[in-house]
Amino acid sequence: MPLLVMKFGGTSVADLARIENAAEKVRREVERGYDVIVIVSAMSGKTNELVSWVEQTSKLYDAREYDAVVASGENISAGLMALRLQEMGVPARSWQGWQVPINTTSAHGSARFVSIPRDHLDAKFAEGFKVAVVAGFQGLSPEGRVTTLGRGGSDTTAVAFAAAFGAERCDIYTDVDGVYTTDPRITEKARKLDRIAFEEMLELASLGAKVLQTRSVELAMRYKVRLRVLSSFEDTDENSGTLVCDEEEIMESKVVSGVAYSRDEAKITLVTIEDRPGIAAAIFGPLAEAGVNVDMIVQNVSEKHMDGSTRAATDMTFSCPTNQVARAKKAMEDAAAAGSIRYADLIVDTDVAKVSVVGIGMRSHAGVAARMFDALAAENINIKVIGTSEIKISVLIDRKYMELAVQALHGVFELDKA
Amino acid sequence: MPLLVMKFGGTSVADLARIENAAEKVRREVERGYDVIVIVSAMSGKTNELVSWVEQTSKLYDAREYDAVVASGENISAGLMALRLQEMGVPARSWQGWQVPINTTSAHGSARFVSIPRDHLDAKFAEGFKVAVVAGFQGLSPEGRVTTLGRGGSDTTAVAFAAAFGAERCDIYTDVDGVYTTDPRITEKARKLDRIAFEEMLELASLGAKVLQTRSVELAMRYKVRLRVLSSFEDTDENSGTLVCDEEEIMESKVVSGVAYSRDEAKITLVTIEDRPGIAAAIFGPLAEAGVNVDMIVQNVSEKHMDGSTRAATDMTFSCPTNQVARAKKAMEDAAAAGSIRYADLIVDTDVAKVSVVGIGMRSHAGVAARMFDALAAENINIKVIGTSEIKISVLIDRKYMELAVQALHGVFELDKA
Numbered sequence: 001m002p003l004l005v006m007k008f009g010g011t012s013v014a015d016l017a018r019i020e021n022a023a024e025k026v027r028r029e030v031e032r033g034y035d036v037i038v039i040v041s042a043m044s045g046k047t048n049e050l051v052s053w054v055e056q057t058s059k060l061y062d063a064r065e066y067d068a069v070v071a072s073g074e075n076i077s078a079g080l081m082a083l084r085l086q087e088m089g090v091p092a093r094s095w096q097g098w099q100v101p102i103n104t105t106s107a108h109g110s111a112r113f114v115s116i117p118r119d120h121l122d123a124k125f126a127e128g129f130k131v132a133v134v135a136g137f138q139g140l141s142p143e144g145r146v147t148t149l150g151r152g153g154s155d156t157t158a159v160a161f162a163a164a165f166g167a168e169r170c171d172i173y174t175d176v177d178g179v180y181t182t183d184p185r186i187t188e189k190a191r192k193l194d195r196i197a198f199e200e201m202l203e204l205a206s207l208g209a210k211v212l213q214t215r216s217v218e219l220a221m222r223y224k225v226r227l228r229v230l231s232s233f234e235d236t237d238e239n240s241g242t243l244v245c246d247e248e249e250i251m252e253s254k255v256v257s258g259v260a261y262s263r264d265e266a267k268i269t270l271v272t273i274e275d276r277p278g279i280a281a282a283i284f285g286p287l288a289e290a291g292v293n294v295d296m297i298v299q300n301v302s303e304k305h306m307d308g309s310t311r312a313a314t315d316m317t318f319s320c321p322t323n324q325v326a327r328a329k330k331a332m333e334d335a336a337a338a339g340s341i342r343y344a345d346l347i348v349d350t351d352v353a354k355v356s357v358v359g360i361g362m363r364s365h366a367g368v369a370a371r372m373f374d375a376l377a378a379e380n381i382n383i384k385v386i387g388t389s390e391i392k393i394s395v396l397i398d399r400k401y402m403e404l405a406v407q408a409l410h411g412v413f414e415l416d417k418a
Numbered sequence: 419m420p421l422l423v424m425k426f427g428g429t430s431v432a433d434l435a436r437i438e439n440a441a442e443k444v445r446r447e448v449e450r451g452y453d454v455i456v457i458v459s460a461m462s463g464k465t466n467e468l469v470s471w472v473e474q475t476s477k478l479y480d481a482r483e484y485d486a487v488v489a490s491g492e493n494i495s496a497g498l499m500a501l502r503l504q505e506m507g508v509p510a511r512s513w514q515g516w517q518v519p520i521n522t523t524s525a526h527g528s529a530r531f532v533s534i535p536r537d538h539l540d541a542k543f544a545e546g547f548k549v550a551v552v553a554g555f556q557g558l559s560p561e562g563r564v565t566t567l568g569r570g571g572s573d574t575t576a577v578a579f580a581a582a583f584g585a586e587r588c589d590i591y592t593d594v595d596g597v598y599t600t601d602p603r604i605t606e607k608a609r610k611l612d613r614i615a616f617e618e619m620l621e622l623a624s625l626g627a628k629v630l631q632t633r634s635v636e637l638a639m640r641y642k643v644r645l646r647v648l649s650s651f652e653d654t655d656e657n658s659g660t661l662v663c664d665e666e667e668i669m670e671s672k673v674v675s676g677v678a679y680s681r682d683e684a685k686i687t688l689v690t691i692e693d694r695p696g697i698a699a700a701i702f703g704p705l706a707e708a709g710v711n712v713d714m715i716v717q718n719v720s721e722k723h724m725d726g727s728t729r730a731a732t733d734m735t736f737s738c739p740t741n742q743v744a745r746a747k748k749a750m751e752d753a754a755a756a757g758s759i760r761y762a763d764l765i766v767d768t769d770v771a772k773v774s775v776v777g778i779g780m781r782s783h784a785g786v787a788a789r790m791f792d793a794l795a796a797e798n799i800n801i802k803v804i805g806t807s808e809i810k811i812s813v814l815i816d817r818k819y820m821e822l823a824v825q826a827l828h829g830v831f832e833l834d835k836a
C-alpha cells in the first residue's frame with residue numbers, strides 16, 4: 001500500500017473545527033488508497049502557554065522537565081485527531097513518541113533522531129489501521145525520558161517518518177499555500193513556485209522565509225524525501241502547494257528562484273587588527289565558543305599599520321543575528337583582555353538588513369552577481385558586506401532600503417514571470 | 419530513610435502560585451528527614467476541558483484515545499511541580515505513569531492497578547533524589563497504552579504508592595481541613611475528627627461525604643496505609659487534618675462518629691408482587707444487569723393476595739441513585755413483559771433523602787437504632803425505609819426534613835463534644 005506522511009502545524013489544529021478540517025484532508029487521501037502517517041503539532045498557543053508556565057516556575061529550568069511538560073500539547077492533539085478520524089469511520093489511533101518509539105539523543109530541548117523502528121506501526125497497518133496519528137516534536141531518550149526536538153520540530157518529525165517508512169511524499173500543511181519567490185507582503189508580484197530544489201529551499205529557510213524548518217529540509221534532502229508545502233485552509237489536490245524536491249525533478253530552470261531577506265542582522269567591525277596568519281582563528285574561535293552564529297565575513301585589504309609599529313593591519317567585519325551582539329562583543333573584549341587579539345575599536349551597526357538571491361541555476365550561469373549589484377546601484381543602495389555561496393549571493397545594506405532592494409531584485413530577475 | 423506520600427488535588431495545584439504553595443509543604447517534609455513521593459492531579463479545570471474536547475470530537479469515543487488525551491493534564495502538573503521543587507533546591511524529578519511504570523489493567527477509563535515495581539524509583543532515591551513527583555490518575559496497560567483510573571483516581575494512586583513503598587503515611591492535601599462529624603454547611607456544630615477508622619471513612623465516603631474517593635479508602639484499609647486528609651490552604655503540621663487509620667489506633671471510642679446524608683436517592687416500590695422463593699432474585703438480578711446500584715431493600719410482611727388468587731403477595735421497596743431511576747423502571751417493565759415478575763404498580767418517589775449514622779462503636783453497643791429512631795420521632799420525621807450494616811444505620815426520609823434530621827442526630831449522639 002503506498003504511504004503518505006501528512007503534517008499539520010499548530011494553526012491547522014488550533015481548535016476542534018480545524019482538527020475536523022484536517023481530518024477531512026486525511027480521509028480523502030485514505031480514499032485515494034493511501035496508508036497515512038499523520039504528524040500533528042500542539043493546538044496553536046498551547047505550546048507557548050506551557051513554555052510560559054515552565055519559565056515562570058523556574059528560570060534556569062531543568063530541560064528534562066521542560067520537555068515532559070511541553071510535549072503534552074502534541075499528545076492532546078494526536079488523541080483528538082485520532083478520535084475525529086474514527087468518528088469519520090477511518091481506522092486510526094494515536095501514538096506518543098515513547099510508544100513508537102521515536103528514539104532520540106538525550107539533548108533535551110533540541111534532541112536529534114537516533115532511530116524510528118518500523119515494526120510496531122507496520123504491524124498496525126497490517127492489522128488494517130489506515131492512519132497512524134503521531135505526536136510531533138517529541139521523542140524518547142536512551143534514559144527513558146521524554147525529549148523535544150526544539151521549535152518547529154514537527155516538520156522534522158514528519159520528514160523523519162517519511163524517510164523511515166519510505167513514504168511517497170511528505171505533505172506539510174500550514175497557513176500559507178506554498179513557497180513564494182519572495183515575501184508577498186513586500187511585493188505583490190511575488191509568485192508561488194510549483195517546485196523548488198532542496199538546496200534552494202535550504203537557503204531560503206535559513207535566510208528567513210519561515211515556511212519550513214531548516215532541519216526538516218536538510219533531512220529531506222539527505223533522504224530524498226519529496227516534501228510538499230500546502231495550505232490547510234484551502235481545497236487542495238495533487239497539484240497544490242509547492243513541491244520541494246531533488247533538482248533533477250525540476251523542469252523550469254531559472255537562474256534565480258527567489259529573493260530572501262532578514263531584518264535581524266547586525267554588522268560588527270573590528271577596526272585596526274593585526275594582519276597576520278592566525279588572526280581569523282583568534283577572532284572566530286572565541287565567537288564560536290560563545291555561541292555566536294557568524295554569517296558573513298569580510299576582511300579589508302591590508303593598508304593600515306598597527307599603532308606605533310610597522311606591522312601590517314586591517315579591519316575585519318562580520319555579521320550575526322541582532323540578539324547575539326552582546327555576546328559577540330563580550331567575547332571580543334575578553335579575547336582582547338586575554339591578549340589574544342588587539343583592536344583599536346569595535347563598531348556595532350544594528351541598522352542593517354540582509355537581502356539574498358538564491359538559485360541552483362547560478363552554478364552554471366555567470367553574471368548573477370553583476371546583475372544584482374547593478375540593480376542595487378540603480379536604486380542608489382550602498383552595499384556594506386557581500387557574502388556568497390554556490391547558489392546564493394547575500395548583501396548587507398541599510399535596513400531602510402530593504403523593501404526597495406527586494407522589489408528591485410525580484411524585478412531584475414523576472415521572478416514574477418512563470 | 420522514612421518515606422511519605424503526599425497527594426495534591428486539582429484545586430491544590432490550580433495555578434503556579436498554588437503549585438509553589440504545595441511545593442513548600444513538600445520541602446518542609448524533606449527538611450524533616452523524609453523522602454517523598456508526590457502524587458499530583460491536573461490543574462483544576464484542565465481535566466474537564468480535555469474531557470469536553472474529547473466528547474465534542476466523538477460521542478462514542480474510543481476510551482484508549484480518551485485516556486491518552488485526558489492523562490496529559492497530570493503530566494503537566496507533575497513537570498511543573500518538579501521544576502518548582504528544583505527551584506527551591508530540592509532534588510526532584512517527575513515521572514509519568516508509563517515511566518514508573520504504573521502497571522494497570524486495560525480497562526480504559528476505569529483501569530485497576532496490577533503492580534507498581536519499586537526498583538526504578540528506589541534507585542533514584544538511592545542516587546540522592548529526595549522527591550519523586552508522579553502524575554496521578556494514570557497508568558500503563560499491558561498493550562503499552564496510557565490508561566486512566568477514573569475520576570478521583572489520584573487519591574487511589576497515592577494510596578497504591580504508599581502501599582507499594584511502605585510509606586509511613588499518605589497525606590491527601592485537599593480544599594477542606596479534614597473529615598467532619600457531618601457537613602458543616604448543615605450544622606455549625608459539626609466538628610473536625612482527629613481520627614477515624616477505615617471502615618467508618620468507607621461508609622462516610624460512599625454515603626456522600628466527598629472528601630476521599632471510596633476506592634482509595636478500600637485500598638488503604640486492605641494495605642493498612644495510614645491516610646491523612648488535610649488542607650492545602652492552611653499551615654499544617656504533624657497534627658493537622660484527620661487521620662484515617664486502623665481502629666486499633668483510635669483511642670476515643672464514640673459509638674457514633676459521624677452523620678452522613680445523600681440527596682440523590684430515589685425510592686421505588688413494586689406493589690403487590692408474589693411472595694415466593696426466588697422473587698427477590700427475579701427482581702434484583704435484572705436491576706444488577708441494568709447497572710442499577712440498589713442500596714436499601716425492604717420487603718413488607720406478606721398480608722396481601724395476588725389479584726384473583728389465593729397466592730400470598732407482598733410489596734418490595736428499594737432505593738437507588740436518582741439518575742438510575744429510568745434504567746431501574748425499564749428493567750422492571752422488561753422483566754414483567756418477559757413474565758418473570760408480576761406487579762400491580764410501580765411507584766417512584768424521588769423526593770427522599772438518605773441520612774445515616776456511622777460508627778465502629780455500634781458493633782459493641784446496642785441501642786443505637788432505638789436512639790436514632792427516637793430522635794427522628796421527636797422531630798416528627800417519618801421513616802420510609804431502614805437499612806443497616808455492622809457499623810451504620812441508614813434511613814430514607816422526606817427530603818425536606820433532611821437538614822433537620824442531620825442536626826437532630828448530630829445532637830443526640832453528642833458529636834459536637836470531643
